[in-house]
Amino acid sequence: MRDFIFKRIAAIIIPFICIYGFYVILHGASAAGGSFAGGIILGLAAIVFSTIYGLKKGKKKFPEKVLFCIESYGTLFYGIIGMIGIINGAPFLANKLAGIDLGIPGTLTSGGLIGLLGLGVGIRVANTLLILFFTMEGADS
Amino acid sequence: MISAITTNLPIFVIIIPLFIAFILPTFSRRMKLVEGVVISTETLWLLGAGYLASVVLLQNGTPIIYNMGGWAAPWGIELKVDSLGAFFMIVVTCINLPVALFAKGNLTKEVGAKERVTRFYVLLLLLGGAMVGMALTNDLFNVFVLVEVATLSCCGLVSANSNPRASEAAFKYLILATLGSTFVLGGIGFILNITGYLNMGFAHQEMVQVWQNSPHAIWLAMSFVLIGFGVKSALFPVHVWLPDAHSNAPTPASAILSGLAVKGYIICFLKFMYTVFGQNLMQQFNMHKILVLAGMIAIIAGSLFALTQNELKRRLAYSTVAQIGYLFLGLGLMNTKGLTGTLFYLFSHALIKSSLFLAAGTMIAATGKKKISDLAGVGRKMPITMGVFTIGILGLIGIPLFSGFVGKWYLLLGSLESGNILAAIVIIVGSVLCAAYLLPIIRIAYFEPAPEKDLRDPALPQKIALIMLAAGVIILGILPGSILELASRAAAELLMIQ
Numbered sequence: 001m002r003d004f005i006f007k008r009i010a011a012i013i014i015p016f017i018c019i020y021g022f023y024v025i026l027h028g029a030s031a032a033g034g035s036f037a038g039g040i041i042l043g044l045a046a047i048v049f050s051t052i053y054g055l056k057k058g059k060k061k062f063p064e065k066v067l068f069c070i071e072s073y074g075t076l077f078y079g080i081i082g083m084i085g086i087i088n089g090a091p092f093l094a095n096k097l098a099g100i101d102l103g104i105p106g107t108l109t110s111g112g113l114i115g116l117l118g119l120g121v122g123i124r125v126a127n128t129l130l131i132l133f134f135t136m137e138g139a140d141s
Numbered sequence: 142m143i144s145a146i147t148t149n150l151p152i153f154v155i156i157i158p159l160f161i162a163f164i165l166p167t168f169s170r171r172m173k174l175v176e177g178v179v180i181s182t183e184t185l186w187l188l189g190a191g192y193l194a195s196v197v198l199l200q201n202g203t204p205i206i207y208n209m210g211g212w213a214a215p216w217g218i219e220l221k222v223d224s225l226g227a228f229f230m231i232v233v234t235c236i237n238l239p240v241a242l243f244a245k246g247n248l249t250k251e252v253g254a255k256e257r258v259t260r261f262y263v264l265l266l267l268l269g270g271a272m273v274g275m276a277l278t279n280d281l282f283n284v285f286v287l288v289e290v291a292t293l294s295c296c297g298l299v300s301a302n303s304n305p306r307a308s309e310a311a312f313k314y315l316i317l318a319t320l321g322s323t324f325v326l327g328g329i330g331f332i333l334n335i336t337g338y339l340n341m342g343f344a345h346q347e348m349v350q351v352w353q354n355s356p357h358a359i360w361l362a363m364s365f366v367l368i369g370f371g372v373k374s375a376l377f378p379v380h381v382w383l384p385d386a387h388s389n390a391p392t393p394a395s396a397i398l399s400g401l402a403v404k405g406y407i408i409c410f411l412k413f414m415y416t417v418f419g420q421n422l423m424q425q426f427n428m429h430k431i432l433v434l435a436g437m438i439a440i441i442a443g444s445l446f447a448l449t450q451n452e453l454k455r456r457l458a459y460s461t462v463a464q465i466g467y468l469f470l471g472l473g474l475m476n477t478k479g480l481t482g483t484l485f486y487l488f489s490h491a492l493i494k495s496s497l498f499l500a501a502g503t504m505i506a507a508t509g510k511k512k513i514s515d516l517a518g519v520g521r522k523m524p525i526t527m528g529v530f531t532i533g534i535l536g537l538i539g540i541p542l543f544s545g546f547v548g549k550w551y552l553l554l555g556s557l558e559s560g561n562i563l564a565a566i567v568i569i570v571g572s573v574l575c576a577a578y579l580l581p582i583i584r585i586a587y588f589e590p591a592p593e594k595d596l597r598d599p600a601l602p603q604k605i606a607l608i609m610l611a612a613g614v615i616i617l618g619i620l621p622g623s624i625l626e627l628a629s630r631a632a633a634e635l636l637m638i639q
Contacts, residue, residue, distance in 0.1 A: 072165075091207065
């Protein structure tokens with residue numbers, strides 16, 4: 001699909017898709033959505049890029065090594081955020097008990113650590129989706 | 142620092158193996174480092190599990206409750222280290238360590254490239270973490286998630302071998318196990334709909350009060366849970382995936398699958414039946430009779446199938462089907478002795494079957510042949526391997542002074558106590574059949590002329606792993622002590638829930 005119109009439209013739309021994905025992830029604590037839904041949106045943005053600009057360019061933009069590192073350390077990130085609670089003398093995955101200021105309810109930061117957790121999970125979901133896409137595309141050719 | 146570790150140990154025993162598993166692929170080419178990390182994790186894990194179990198044992202049955210994020214149940218997710226959880230945690234860690242040790246420096250031959258070996262370790266740790274999680278969690282949906290994690294790791298372990306038969310077996314397992322997961326999820330959905338809770342304790346309290354409003358829904362939930370976990374733990378009529386999957390997996394994988402993976406689902410089933418539905422409801426819906434009947438059929442049919450197999454690993458796999466029958470039979474007896482017997486037999490079968498599979502795999506790798514008749518004279522050339530194999534066989538038959546005897550003895554006492562003479566006879570007939578299909582292997586290995594081929598015992602780590610498992614079988618047989626105490630206390634706690 002090396003069509004000029006496709007490429008231009010994708011170039012305009014993809015940044016907005018990404019912003020929407022991050023929006024859904026970060027508002028997971030206070031609104032509908034969350035890291036899984038947002039992660040899927042982010043992953044789809046990357047898949048749109050790789051289908052329209054070609055698999056070669058897509059793989060160059062998202063190298064396999066980086067994807068595998070995110071796959072591994074994304075989970076570790078979740079663990080580290082969970083450990084903040086334990087370090088501050090509260091249970092695993094504690095939020096307010098761990099001394100995090102939650103601010104005004106309903107605002108972006110009122111989720112405390114959930115925002116960070118969601119970001120980690122969302123990026124990992126996007127990453128997994130992309131790895132699956134690349135694996136299946138590779139098996140086809 | 143130390144108090145932070147000990148108070149948070151219930152969550153650490155679940156997440157540390159999972160996180161280590163995810164980090165491993167980043168240095169997958171440095172084999173020595175991977176093996177070192179895995180074995181030290183397993184050792185620390187065993188120590189942690191032992192510490193928690195000793196705390197539970199010393200507290201005289203007061204469980205350790207851990208609330209995730211500080212939110213108490215029913216709002217938050219609760220981890221509950223009771224006697225049952227502590228017992229199964231010990232089982233998981235005691236089997237995982239020798240299996241990881243056995244795989245050290247040995248697996249590359251069997252599965253191919255280094256990355257594939259690392260993948261095996263990743264799946265091993267994921268499976269172990271999920272199993273411990275299943276034993277400790279007190280939340281129904283968590284059970285489902287962990288069951289899924291365990292199932293997918295099992296599929297990966299089966300297909301770790303690169304031959305097409307392993308892939309086919311893994312695919313078959315994937316389809317049937319997914320079906321099982323769907324049933325489990327359906328059962329959980331019914332429970333949530335009836336009671337409005339996902340926490341096991343709260344769901345039980347609500348269930349006892351409202352069950353008369355919707356008996357059919359509860360019956361459906363019960364049978365969904367039975368079928369779901371039955372498929373996953375290879376209860377007889379739905380065992381069809383097990384022989385293929387367990388005999389085609391690489392040796393350490395088949396040891397962990399046959400020894401441990403099927404047991405995790407039985408523990409989940411036990412928790413569903415006794416802590417969510419409760420024994421009154423089980424009796425109301427005749428679930429205990431179904432379990433005893435299914436167990437008896439599985440014992441006889443599994444043993445008869447095992448008798449007809451010529452391949453060593455397949456015979457052992459069918460033997461697992463028969464032994465699963467014992468466990469289900471014990472679950473249906475509904476008395477302390479029967480449940481104690483089930484739990485103890487679960488541990489002893491885990492030790493025995495993993496030692497049998499590891500020894501069998503070693504012999505198959507050395508001789509290059511899969512048939513039992515090709516093992517002639519192996520016993521004299523590989524004394525340690527065949528010695529461990531013999532100890533395992535004697536334990537599985539249930540000879541006194543080996544761990545299988547204690548478990549079978551309690552099962553027998555339990556079935557006599559519940560007045561079920563037929564179950565008692567089936568237990569004994571099962572032992573006789575077990576002797577009939579396993580003792581010929583000893584005869585062939587020791588008393589037939591040896592081949593010219595140069596056969597040798599495996600390297601040091603493999604020897605240590607085999608001897609650890611065999612020592613476990615003998616120690617549990619002679620001094621069951623605190624493990625039996627933990628099992629009987631778990632049984633008593635389960636039966637206290639009405």
